[in-house]
Amino acid sequence: MDNLNQITVDFETSHLIFPTLIAIILAVLGLAIVITRRREIAAAPGYWRSVFARMDKVRFFGTIALTVLYFSLMVPVGDFWPNTGLGFLICSIPYLLLTGLLFLHERSLRKVAPVLVTALVAPVLVWWLFTDLFFLTLP
Amino acid sequence: MELAEIITPLFLSLIVGGTFVGIVFGAIPGMTATMAVAVCLPLTYSLGLENGLALLLGLYVGGISGGLVPAILLGIPGTPSSITTTFDGYPMTRQGEGEKALRIGIVASLVGGLVSLAILYLFAPALAEFAIRFSYVEKFLIILFALTVMGALSNNMLIGIFSGFLGIFISLIGTYDISDGGNGEIRLIPPGLEYWLESGFSLLPVLIGLFGLAAILDEAEAGVPKGQSAENIKTGRRSTFSFAVFRGQIVNLLRSAGIGTFVGILPGVGGSAASILSYSNARTFSRNPERFGKGEPAGIMASEAGNNGLTGGALVPLLSLGIPGDSTTALLIGAFTLQGIQVGPLFIGNNPVTWEAMIVAMLIANLAMFAMMYFAIRYLARIVTVPKHILFPVILMMCVIGAYTINYGIMFDVWTLLIFGLFGWLAVKLRLEIAPFIIGFILGPSAEIYFVKSLESFGSLSIFFTKSWIAVVMWILIAASIAGSIALSRRHVPPDA
Numbered sequence: 001m002d003n004l005n006q007i008t009v010d011f012e013t014s015h016l017i018f019p020t021l022i023a024i025i026l027a028v029l030g031l032a033i034v035i036t037r038r039r040e041i042a043a044a045p046g047y048w049r050s051v052f053a054r055m056d057k058v059r060f061f062g063t064i065a066l067t068v069l070y071f072s073l074m075v076p077v078g079d080f081w082p083n084t085g086l087g088f089l090i091c092s093i094p095y096l097l098l099t100g101l102l103f104l105h106e107r108s109l110r111k112v113a114p115v116l117v118t119a120l121v122a123p124v125l126v127w128w129l130f131t132d133l134f135f136l137t138l139p
Numbered sequence: 140m141e142l143a144e145i146i147t148p149l150f151l152s153l154i155v156g157g158t159f160v161g162i163v164f165g166a167i168p169g170m171t172a173t174m175a176v177a178v179c180l181p182l183t184y185s186l187g188l189e190n191g192l193a194l195l196l197g198l199y200v201g202g203i204s205g206g207l208v209p210a211i212l213l214g215i216p217g218t219p220s221s222i223t224t225t226f227d228g229y230p231m232t233r234q235g236e237g238e239k240a241l242r243i244g245i246v247a248s249l250v251g252g253l254v255s256l257a258i259l260y261l262f263a264p265a266l267a268e269f270a271i272r273f274s275y276v277e278k279f280l281i282i283l284f285a286l287t288v289m290g291a292l293s294n295n296m297l298i299g300i301f302s303g304f305l306g307i308f309i310s311l312i313g314t315y316d317i318s319d320g321g322n323g324e325i326r327l328i329p330p331g332l333e334y335w336l337e338s339g340f341s342l343l344p345v346l347i348g349l350f351g352l353a354a355i356l357d358e359a360e361a362g363v364p365k366g367q368s369a370e371n372i373k374t375g376r377r378s379t380f381s382f383a384v385f386r387g388q389i390v391n392l393l394r395s396a397g398i399g400t401f402v403g404i405l406p407g408v409g410g411s412a413a414s415i416l417s418y419s420n421a422r423t424f425s426r427n428p429e430r431f432g433k434g435e436p437a438g439i440m441a442s443e444a445g446n447n448g449l450t451g452g453a454l455v456p457l458l459s460l461g462i463p464g465d466s467t468t469a470l471l472i473g474a475f476t477l478q479g480i481q482v483g484p485l486f487i488g489n490n491p492v493t494w495e496a497m498i499v500a501m502l503i504a505n506l507a508m509f510a511m512m513y514f515a516i517r518y519l520a521r522i523v524t525v526p527k528h529i530l531f532p533v534i535l536m537m538c539v540i541g542a543y544t545i546n547y548g549i550m551f552d553v554w555t556l557l558i559f560g561l562f563g564w565l566a567v568k569l570r571l572e573i574a575p576f577i578i579g580f581i582l583g584p585s586a587e588i589y590f591v592k593s594l595e596s597f598g599s600l601s602i603f604f605t606k607s608w609i610a611v612v613m614w615i616l617i618a619a620s621i622a623g624s625i626a627l628s629r630r631h632v633p634p635d636a
Contacts, residue, residue, distance in 0.1 A: 009595045015315035015324040017594070018587040022308045029301040036297060051568060056362035063359040064561070067352075067535065071553050074539075088539075096532040103363040103528035114529060122533045130540060134185040137548040138540070 062102045070095040078139040085131040085138030092123035145189045145496045153186070154500050157194040158507045161201020165208075166522040167530070168215045169358045172202020173350045176470045178534055180343060180477075181541040188478040189496040195474055196497065199467050200252060200450055200504035204512065207244040207443055209523045212237055217523075219411040220446035223418035227431065227438035234434055238516065242380040243436050244443040245512045247392060251444035252505035254396035255403065255451025259458075260498055262404075263487065267459035270484035275596070276606040279589035280613035282582045285406035285462050287617045289575040291624030292405065292412060302572040306579025307586060313339030319588045335551045343473045344542040344555035345580060349573060350466065351538040352560025355531050357567065363527055384436050391421050391437055395444035402445075403452020406462045406578055413452075417445025451501065458486055458494070462582065469577050477545075 009017065034041060070091055078087020100115035101107060130136045157179070164175035175198040183191030206218030211228030224244060231240035273281070286303040293299025312328060313336055315321030328336045358364070385392070395417035402413040421441030422431045431438050453464025454471075461483035463469035475482050480490065487494045512519060542556040543549070566573055593602060604610060 006599055007594050008598060009591065011322055011595075012324075014591055014595070015322050015326050017591055019308070019311045019326055021590075022304055022311065026301065026304050026308060029297060029304065033297050033301060037295075055360050059359040059362055060356065063356060067557060071539075071550075071557060074553075075550055088543075092536050092539075096536060099532040099535060100528050103359070103531055105363075105365050105528075114526075115532075118529050118533065123536060126536065126540065130181075130544070136181075136184060136544045139543065139548070139550065 059102055063099060066095060066098055066102070074139040083137070085127055088138040089123050089127040092127075093119050096122060142492055142495050142499070145492065146499060150190055150193050150496075150500075151503065153190055153194040154197040154503045155507045155511075157197025158201035158504050159197075159511060161198040161203075162205035162208075162508065162511065162519065163201075163522050163525070164198070165202040165205020166217045166519070167525055167527070168209050168213075168217050168523075169354060169364075169527065170530070170534075171218045171350070171354070172199055172205075173467045173470060174354055174534070175199075175202045176467050177347045177350045178537040178541065180347070180470065180473055181537070181544050183474050184477060184544065188475070188480060189493055189500075191474050191478065192471070192493070192497055193500040195471060196500045197504045197507070199471075200447075200501065200508050202467070203447055203450055204245070204248045204252075204443075204508045205522070206446070207248065207439075208241065208512075208516075208520055211240045211244060211439070212520055213523060220414050220449065221442065222411055223414045223442035223445075224439055226418065226442070227433070227435045230432070230434035231436075231439075236434070239380040239384075240434075240436070240439055241516050241520070242513060243384060244439045245509060245516070246382075246385065247395075247440040247443035248447040248512075249505055249509040250392045251396040251399055251447030252450055252501070252508070254393060254444075255400040255448040256498065256501050256505065257451075258397075258400045259451035259454050259501070263455045263459045264494075266455065267484045267487050270460050271488075273484070273609065274606065275589040275593045276602055277609050277613065279586060279593060280603065280610055280617070281460060281462065282586045282589070284613050284617050284620070285456075285578060285582070286575065287620045288405050289572070289578060291620040293572045293575060295570070296621070296624040296628065298570060299572045299575050302566075303575035303579035305571070306576040306581075307583035308579075310339065310580045310583030311587060312336055315587075316584070319584070320592060321588070340555050340559070341542075341545055341549075341552050342476065342581065343470075343545045344552040345559045346470050346473060346577065347538050347541045348556040348559030349563040349577065350470070351534060351541075352556060353563025353567070355535060356560060356564040358527065358531065360564070363531065385440070388437055388440055391424070392440055392444045394424075395421060395441040396448040399445035399448020400452035400455075403449040403464045404455045406456055406464055411446075413449045414442040414446040417441040417448075447505075454497075454501075457482060458497075459484060461486075461585070463578060466574055466577060469581055472581060 074087045074091045077090050078085070081087070097116060097119035100119060101112065104111055104115060127138065130138055160179070161172060161175050164170045165172055176195050179194060179198055183194060186194065203218065203220060206216055206221035207224050207228065209215045209217040210221040210224035212232055214225045214229035216222045216225055228240045228244060231237065286300060289303055290296045290300030311326065314323060314325050317323040325333060325337060398417045398420060399413040402416060418438060418441045421437055422428045425431065425437055427435070449465065453468045456462040456464050457468045457471065461481070463472060472482060480486070538556055539553055542552045545552055563573060566576065604614060
């Protein structure tokens with residue numbers, strides 16, 4: 001009986017033991033979930049249709065698009081002025097302004113003004129705090 | 140360094156400032172204590188360990204407490220842990236007793252926070268001393284137990300445990316670290332991403348993505364609901380608050396604080412479970428259960444003492460075993476990592492001054508929370524009117540800073556933030572459980588080392604059952620948590636299912 005339990009670990013392949021075990025457990029649990037919740041899984045297309053129907057698509061996908069653009073531009077812009085964090089600063093100002101406008105419901109001058117001020121002040125303050133005071137690298 | 144040298148004006152102002160910011164985050168629906176800690180984590184870089192923890196613990200206590208403001212005034216829980224506060228708090232507001240309800244909640248929050256702090260102070264060192272004797276076998280079983288408890292207390296046990304193991308699986312991406320005794324080989328990395336994922340996904344960008352970006356995506360999906368206008372905020376002064384309202388409620392307060400602390404000690408179980416359990420117990424033991432849900436002060440007391448009881452409780456497993464008690468304390472692990480300190484059974488013994496500083500910080504945070512909220516509640520009530528279109532962009536920017544600076548300037552960490560922000564949003568839609576996922580992600584690499592090294596040392600799977608009496612007890616607890624969860628789920632199955 002004891003021999004059945006004996007396991008010799010080969011150090012060369014020891015990095016695969018635990019991931020394999022976890023993958024097997026995940027597969028078994030996944031199968032159990034599929035079996036026990038098959039009705040909900042079968043109803044998934046309808047569920048996703050209702051999620052997309054209720055979704056504010058402009059704000060949701062707009063946030064993702066602006067964020068992807070923000071992340072993509074930060075480094076190339078920063079490369080013009082290396083090690084200054086200006087890529088972060090220059091990209092953050094329009095990003096804050098555009099996301100602020102995107103989230104705003106009523107875009108009157110009275111409502112837009114605080115968004116504009118925040119978009120200017122917050123990145124400058126944070127940029128100064130992190131680069132000048134904390135000496136941290138920003139893109 | 141002595142404790143007296145740590146308690147400087149900066150230390151104190153960080154606690155008070157952190158508590159205030161935490162209250163703001165807690166009071167705005169859609170923003171949580173976890174988000175507050177995630178966003179402010181990069182600020183702790185230059186503060187040092189004790190000062191950094193002072194800020195984060197203030198945010199934690201403030202964040203949990205702030206949730207009662209919109210729960211009582213608007214019937215909208217500011218944080219998930221204040222759901223039950225709405226049951227009686229909002230009816231009181233509608234009856235013109237908003238200010239009285241707020242003050243009841245604030246006092247109950249203080250009691251909950253202090254009781255849990257006392258339990259933390261007494262219990263964590265004892266548990267840590269006990270846990271020092273654990274070998275890799277027992278440490279592995281503790282993690283397994285943590286995952287099964289989280290699964291058992293999730294909405295669906297199978298999905299809860301699946302989420303935990305998924306977290307472990309994702310944490311294993313990258314190199315099997317030589318410094319932990321591994322062979323230095325990489326695994327689970329998709330082709331072409333070896334350069335970026337050699338060390339796997341960094342913990343903090345993952346956490347910031349899951350708790351910062353995902354929450355904002357969730358709000359964006361709902362159209363970023365408009366903030367409340369100041370005219371809607373009516374604190375009401377029809378009847379004034381008096382401490383006499385607590386007469387006969389001491390048992391309720393202490394029981395609720397105790398329940399909250401106990402729930403906090405269980406790994407990965409959040410504040411909503413703490414307040415729901417406290418509330419239902421208060422109703423069960425009340426002489427007037429029919430008044431609950433209609434503006435019963437005892438309901439607010441139970442809910443708020445329960446959710447603030449969580450704060451000390453959740454730190455017990457973190458500081459004694461290295462296992463976070465909830466999502467917010469999972470982020471505190473990040474703060475320790477930033478300072479190069481590993482939390483586990485040796486933490487309190489090796490860092491007695493830091494431990495005492497944490498206790499002092501929690502005590503001051505609770506007192507500061509009480510002072511700010513009790514005496515300035517009419518002004519603080521206006522926090523719920525802060526517009527999200529101003530706050531959310533700033534939070535998004537802070538998330539980027541947190542992710543980028545964590546490893547001293549790696550852009551892939553910023554993309555990790557986006558990947559896990561999207562994953563966090565999708566996970567909620569797929570009904571995956573985020574808390575077990577995170578605990579699995581944090582503990583996965585340790586679980587691997589403990590498991591593989593146990594096998595290397597003993598060469599037998601039976602060692603996990605026969606190593607010591609502690610191992611046997613752990614298996615009994617694991618079996619009991621699974622059996623308990625199955626029994627509970629059967630009781631809740633609707634008759635027609």
